[in-house]
Amino acid sequence: MMFFREYERIYLYLLSVLVGVGGGLGAVVFRALTEAVGGFFFTDLLSRAPSPLFVVLLPVLGGLIVGPLSHLLAPETRGDGIVRVMEAIHRSGGSIRTRAGLVLICTSAITLGSGGSAGREGPIALIGASLASTIGRLLSVDPLGRRTLVLSGLAAGIAGTFNAPMGGAIFALEVVSRRISTSEAVPILLAAVVGKAVASSLIDPVPEFVNPSFIFTPFDIVFCFLMGPIFGCLAFLWVRSYQVIDDWFAALPISPAIKPALGGIVAGACGLFLYGYGIMGVGYGGINTVFEMAHSSPTDQLILLVLVLAIAKAVATGCTVGSGGSGGLFAPTLYIGTMLGLSFGIMTDRIFPGLVANPPDYGLLGMGAFFAGAASAPLTCIFMITEMTGSYAALPALIISCILSYSAADHLLGGGSMYTVKLDRQGISVGRPAAVLEGVTVDEIMARRLVVISPETTIRKVRDLIFEHNVSGFPVVEKGRLVGIIAFDDIRMVPQDKLDVLTASDLATRDVVTVTPDRSAKQAMDLLYANRVGRLPVVSPDDPGRIMGILTRSDIIRGYETRVAGKPPGNASVGHPPFYPPP
Template identity: 30%
Template sequence: MSAWAAETLPRLAARQPALWLLALLIGIIVGHAAVAFYLGLTLLERHVLRIGAFGASDLPWLLILAVPALGGLGVGLLLQFAVPEKRPLGIPDLIAARAVGNGQVGPRGAILNALLALLALGTGASAGREGPVAHLGGGLASIWSGLLGLSPNASRTLLGAGVAAAVSASFNAPIAGVLFALEVVLRHYALRAFGPIVVASAAGALVARMYLGEYPAFVIPSYDLVQSTEYLAIFALGLVCTLVAAGFIHLVKLCERLASELDPPLWLRPAIGGALVGLIARAVPQVLGVGYGVADAALKEEFGWGLLAGLLLAKILATAITLASRLASGVFSPSLVMGASAGGLFGLLLGELFPGAVTSPGFYAIIGMGAVSAAVLGAPISTALIAFELTLNYETAIALLLAVSVSTVMTRSLLGHSFFLWQLERRGIDVREGLHLTHLQRVRVHDFMRPVDTPPALTEGMPVLTRSDTLGRAFTLLEEGGRDAIPVTTIGEEARIVGIVTYADALRAYNRALVESDIEANR
């Protein structure tokens, strides 16, 4: 690329009309990728485990045990030898790319992660397809950001566009795709980002409808509340869903801690998880796979007390094991199954206590589905819209918003974080308190250091920084001893001073990052 092109193309691509065109292209590409993922997964589910609404109960028990374990072994070998991160990737990695990265995720890693997810989910892992597909959308969008040398701001906008297109195509839910990208990944609603993300989401949905049709994921009857006092029951269901979501997140933490203490070889860890999921499926075969057919059956009131209760407990346990064993990473689909089971049970109980005075259990299954998934993801607005667009049942909208609000607020009060934010905190990334903390992790010393022509000698015991250290570390070292400046050195045995960082330099870099992020979030 010529010097003129290298300087001009990023500037042209960052302008709004060009971003809209890029977003349209990304939406079309990601829409096709999401459809391909869906068709590939459907093919595997139908021909490997023959998963349906009632699970894989027609398969020999030995296959139900062996197939998830063998799939886990394949995932483990790929994690060991082909995946640098040594774990499946998902929504938290997109949030991290926005918060402390340059707004891009590696396309190669995203494509490989999608193949890992196909292998895991197609052989029975109890997880969701939306996380891997959203990460794939972000990776495909990042190809264009990298090729055109876009600024971090423009790259983050296109990252959101890729995520929106992936969610939109996966759920046939273009409105929810837009709000998910803004609420969960970008965490702002700036008009500059809104337009391209809408374009990409609409394009992704149109591509999916072209191949898969315009029908909602769940076709259910229309419901009307029998009486307005049922809103008290819906409030109570929100509290029940809080317990389900919080219990699930706690169990994932417990399984993660247990897996870390046992510390099996990485290549074997997913296989152990797959074997345990297979054992659970011997008793409750409905836990295998993504679970859309199971959720649909729960919404249509095809399950009784015993099966709903067993499914709720088994799905929570199987999904926690799947995540802790690094077999797969998606949590949205399992949370739909958990919520539909909890809501269906709640509706059956109300029907027994107040026969003829409450709406049918299928209505409460819809509400539970949205409330649990919103509490787990920490995304009340987009999750409520996803549940609405999945069912196209407007009569449930007000009830759904009430239950979602209760479950999300109460889960945040109990745990202090959503599932995604907990995963980020384990990696040392805190986005709960706002951008002023993420800038301390995003800005690097090489962004604001002063080069030195004649470096002084490096004395033993002198505190030093490297080019890749964060702004937060620079502030820590500067403030520890009340220092005015700290040298920046190369890495290695023969380290030498290449620059210097003063407290004023660090403060200016921090203020500049705050101003730039404020402009990005409000323009």
């Protein structure tokens, strides 16, 4: 048995290497395709336009193409790709249609290339995850292994994009999986390293952002204690703002095929008035432009500019992704955090002159703190920014600001993040036990084989059956109808001379707490704890007297464990005694 388990582990590691190669290649191909589409829109088309003002129409044109493609071929490619991966992980055990990855390559490249405000990390994550899911399906990998492969593909894509294997692996575990285990961490990290190596061998691994000096004084550390909670609150505002925009577009009484074009109007307008600062597209070039301005001339006017850029990017991104455009929230969140961080650093230097070592360095601190709060991912930010900059000098300040921001945002968001708020409202669990149990029905986990007794059964017989079947009690059934329930607590104080005199009818609880098969496991668990009982008879919703099964705490726990493992709960009849008709 140990040999086969070891073989399965090595097999999964080999598959994770294969997935890592695919994820790294996917990151490179998608990046090249996005740049090619961008060249077509912003060079070929715009050069033929009668006025540069026509730049505002480019995202609209992109939306008119993307909307029908997504609507007709793969509706799951609308919005953020990482959210779709999380939905697949926590709802269907990592199963993602191959078509989704193929359609997403086209729709995301058009969204970003035409000037839509979004990130390429979300699409790359879904592309890598879709490839991994396809490999797992073709090779008949079990659901738990397929889930791990999907996370590995996502990590490889992120690692290949940012040249940050640790950051990609931690992102997959911390943000998407929402739990960290050794069995998942090893293949995921292996895939991330391979993905980064493949991407680096094909394109020059130049850092995405201007490498800062990272000169910090003890006063800078003190300012980070202030910066963290502030950025946690700002991250909360960003998540809620995006949620409002997303809800507004969802409520529009028009076809989803048209909505991305409406979002493109807003993105194009914001990009027109702030052209050259990265409002349109991914925005990394705009981050570097502002970094250079901050290093050369950190003026008061720059404070106003970066605040305007942060607001404009938030609005443009909300309308692009919230309307159904294909793209991610990852890069825009980094952009907004950078602008807010620069404003914080420059303003702090104005208020406390001479105490801030280098105000522009707060741009990357803000990037990390803001994303840590919005994505509920402090570890991801700490590792990723350290890898991207190649410097450990900022580690103390980064740890403080990211953890405090995460703590504040986590409290305000109730444990959610910008990736989970939409899933939570759809009833999709994202790793928290209560949310998982909401997605499991009583019908899936109840025991259909059970022992029942008649009201005439003596207490001695009831006691013997309890010991024989190792249960805490039985339903009492008369003429096929549930009339009560009797538990060991009801009979344990009965004197010996009364065991053959008293019957189940004398001691059974008549006011029985029941549950129907259509209720959630979370609702059933609440009933168990509220009434301090160990089991619930499951009755027909149309006929409350007809018993259909029994549900215990063990059944609920088993259902939770199988669901988070990516498997369907199934009927929990194993381990329960067979059905005995009333004597």
